[in-house]
Amino acid sequence: MVIGRRLFVDIMSDTVWFLTSNPGKLAEASVHFAELGIEVKCLEVPDGAIVEPQASDLESVARAKIEQALNHLPHDNAMLLVEDAGLFVTALDGFPGVYSSYAYDTIGNQGVIRLLEHLQSEDPVRAKRLRAASFKAVSVLWKNGEVLIGRGECQGSIASQIQGAEGFGFDPIFIPYDLDEDGHPLDPENLGSLSTHGQTFGEVGVEVKHRFSHRKRALDDLLNEWQNQRSQDGP
Numbered sequence: 008m009v010i011g012r013r014l015f016v017d018i019m020s021d022t023v024w025f026l027t028s029n030p031g032k033l034a035e036a037s038v039h040f041a042e043l044g045i046e047v048k049c050l051e052v053p054d055g056a057i058v059e060p061q062a063s064d065l066e067s068v069a070r071a072k073i074e075q076a077l078n079h080l081p082h083d084n085a086m087l088l089v090e091d092a093g094l095f096v097t098a099l100d101g102f103p104g105v106y107s108s109y110a111y112d113t114i115g116n117q118g119v120i121r122l123l124e125h126l127q128s129e130d131p132v133r134a135k136r137l138r139a140a141s142f143k144a145v146s147v148l149w150k151n152g153e154v155l156i157g158r159g160e161c162q163g164s165i166a167s168q169i170q171g172a173e174g175f176g177f178d179p180i181f182i183p184y185d186l187d188e189d190g191h192p193l194d195p196e197n198l199g200s201l202s203t204h205g206q207t208f209g210e211v212g213v214e215v216k217h218r219f220s221h222r223k224r225a226l227d228d229l230l231n232e233w234q235n236q237r238s239q240d241g242p
């Protein structure tokens with residue numbers, strides 16, 4: 008569903024406060040909301056104010072962060088955005104998943120590659136299947152006590168080595184599957200209309216990544232959710 012820029016400017020104030028200390032995430036969300044004329048600012052919270060919740064799914068983690076961050080909003084009717092994401096590797100039963108942050112800080116990109124080093128094939132399509140993974144994101148927007156949730160996924164595979172230094176986190180080891188003209192991911196044997204041609208997110212940079220991004224999809228889903236709700240509520 009296409010959502011008009013005007014509608015969003017009407018229903019949202021023009022600033023979203025994003026609970027993140029990650030400049031990469033802020034840059035991606037800013038690109039997204041800029042299309043709607045909305046500025047995304049980083050919500051500053053004191054050190055230790057937000058405790059990383061222990062939960063088995065991304066949505067519970069994001070909701071728990073919303074609860075903790077509400078007290079730090081600059082004014083009562085400010086909008087708060089929280090996003091939680093992770094890398095889910097199929098051959099590792101979804102690990103690191105909700106533990107992605109910890110896994111990145113401890114074993115890092117090299118550690119993930121090491122965990123998958125036995126999964127190789129001469130056949131590039133089979134190699135991609137063996138090393139399949141997806142980024143998943145959940146975006147939660149709080150406004151006047153109302154909570155909206157968006158979910159997004161980006162399918163791909165784990166590279167055999169670290170490639171590129173753009174982006175953040177696991178970007179240098181993640182190669183997205185091609186997308187068709189409607190933005191849907193294709194099986195690894197198919198060439199799509201949008202492709203990184205085997206390059207990782209760490210090689211292609213934020214503008215290209217944005218077109219595949221789980222975060223973009225979660226934000227799109229969230230904004231669609233908002234519009235659906237408004238049409239149910241009536242004029």
Ligand code: IMP
Binds near residue numbers: 176
């Ligand atoms: P967070 O809890 O949403 O901050 O993300 C958990 C971990 O997953 C962090 O260590 C990030 O490095 C990693 N991560 C989340 N999203 C991405 C992404 O888009 N690219 C690369 N790594 C990501």
